[in-house]
Amino acid sequence: GAVVSQHPSRVICKSGTSVKIECRSLDFQATTMFWYRQFPKQSLMLMATSNEGSKATYEQGVEKDKFLINHASLTLSTLTVTSAHPEDSSFYICSALGQVSYEQYFGPGTRLTVT
Amino acid sequence: GESVGLHLPTLSVQEGDNSIINCAYSNSASDYFIWYKQESGKGPQFIIDIRSNMDKRQGQRVTVLLNKTVKHLSLQIAATQPGDSAVYFCAENMGMDSSYKLIFGSGTRLLVRP
Numbered sequence: 001g002a003v004v005s006q007h008p009s010r011v012i013c014k015s016g017t018s019v020k021i022e023c024r025s026l027d028f029q030a031t032t033m034f035w036y037r038q039f040p041k042q043s044l045m046l047m048a049t050s051n052e053g054s055k056a057t058y059e060q061g062v063e064k065d066k067f068l069i070n071h072a073s074l075t076l077s078t079l080t081v082t083s084a085h086p087e088d089s090s091f092y093i094c095s096a097l098g099q100v101s102y103e104q105y106f107g108p109g110t111r112l113t114v115t
Numbered sequence: 116g117e118s119v120g121l122h123l124p125t126l127s128v129q130e131g132d133n134s135i136i137n138c139a140y141s142n143s144a145s146d147y148f149i150w151y152k153q154e155s156g157k158g159p160q161f162i163i164d165i166r167s168n169m170d171k172r173q174g175q176r177v178t179v180l181l182n183k184t185v186k187h188l189s190l191q192i193a194a195t196q197p198g199d200s201a202v203y204f205c206a207e208n209m210g211m212d213s214s215y216k217l218i219f220g221s222g223t224r225l226l227v228r229p
Contacts, residue, residue, distance in 0.1 A: 004158075032214055041123050043204060044159065044219045057214070093158050095217075102208075102215045103149075106158035 003027055004096050006107035013084055013114055020080045021110045023094030029074035030096035034104065035067070038091040050077040084114040123202060125224040134192040138205035138220045143186060147208035149217070150179055150190045152201045159204060162190070192225075200227045 003026040013019045023033055031052045036044040048069055049057040056069035068080040077096075081088055091111055095104040128134045140148065146167040151159035165172045165179045165188075172179050178191040188205045202224050206217040 006158075034216060043221045046216055046218070049214050049216055051214075091156075095158075097215055103161070103164075104215070104217060106151075106160070108158045109156070111156070 002098060002103075002105045004094065004105045004107040006092075006094055006110050008110060009108065010111045011113070013112070015085055015114055016083055018080055018082045019084055019112060020078055021092055021094075021112070023077045023079070023096070023107055025075045025096040025105070028096070028098065028105075030077075031074060031099065032097040033071060033077040034095045034097070035069060035077070035079050036093045036095070038093060038109075044093060047079075052077075081112065084112070086114045088112065089114045123222050123224045125226060127226045127228060128195050129228050130195060130197060132195055134190075134195045134199070134225060136190045136192075136203050136223045136225065138188040138190075138223075140186050140188060140205065140207050140220065141218075142207055142209070143183075144210075145207040146210065148179070148181060148188055149206045149208065150177075150188075151204045151206060151219075152199075153204065153222075154201045162203075195225075195227050197227050197229060200225055 005024045007022045033050040035047045038044045046059050047062045050069045050071040052071045058064045071077040091109050093109045094107045149164040150162040153159045163174045163177050163179050165181050170181050176193045180189045202222045204222045205220040209216050
């Protein structure tokens with residue numbers, strides 16, 4: 001149990017375009033999901049907390065108009081990188097918060113490359 | 116503690132030896148800590164956790180030690196195997212008031228020599 005998926009696993013897009021990444025909790029409901037970004041050889045940096053039915057809470061320094069988060073159901077949160085630029089190339093990881101243990105269950109990550 | 120930067124600290128151990136990975140955390144009010152293993156190109160995988168009312172917890176081949184006085188965590192892996200090669204992160208859970216968000220340490224790469 002407690003499986004989280006992400007789609008796509010890899011995406012290449014051109015500079016200036018937008019790309020959407022999906023995060024799904026497959027066998028449990030998650031009112032809270034989290035989005036992280038990880039650059040090569042670095043740690044996971046929390047970008048935002050996604051709450052079902054309400055606005056996401058962004059960490060300091062993360063542009064909410066550039067990284068749009070939608071958490072429209074208890075099993076799906078999406079992150080849209082708008083007007084992507086090469087510096088947005090990174091590994092994006094989501095997690096879903098368990099409602100009993102409050103443990104975070106991580107997705108497999110999405111590798112975004114902006115050319 | 117670990118430095119934040121572009122180069123992960125690396126621990127190289129011989130297969131069969133024990134490994135000890137260290138982590139310093141920042142918030143003295145944190146009461147829940149987790150160790151994760153991350154293989155290349157994958158998401159973090161839960162290894163073991165510990166709450167602040169404990170100073171030691173053991174799992175299968177792994178032990179976590181917590182020293183709240185100096186805000187230090189360690190992960191001990193017994194009889195290290197090639198499959199243990201990965202990057203290891205500690206994380207602080209910021210609790211209910213912060214929606215249980217995690218703050219990750221900078222990580223340590225473990226290399227197991229055959």
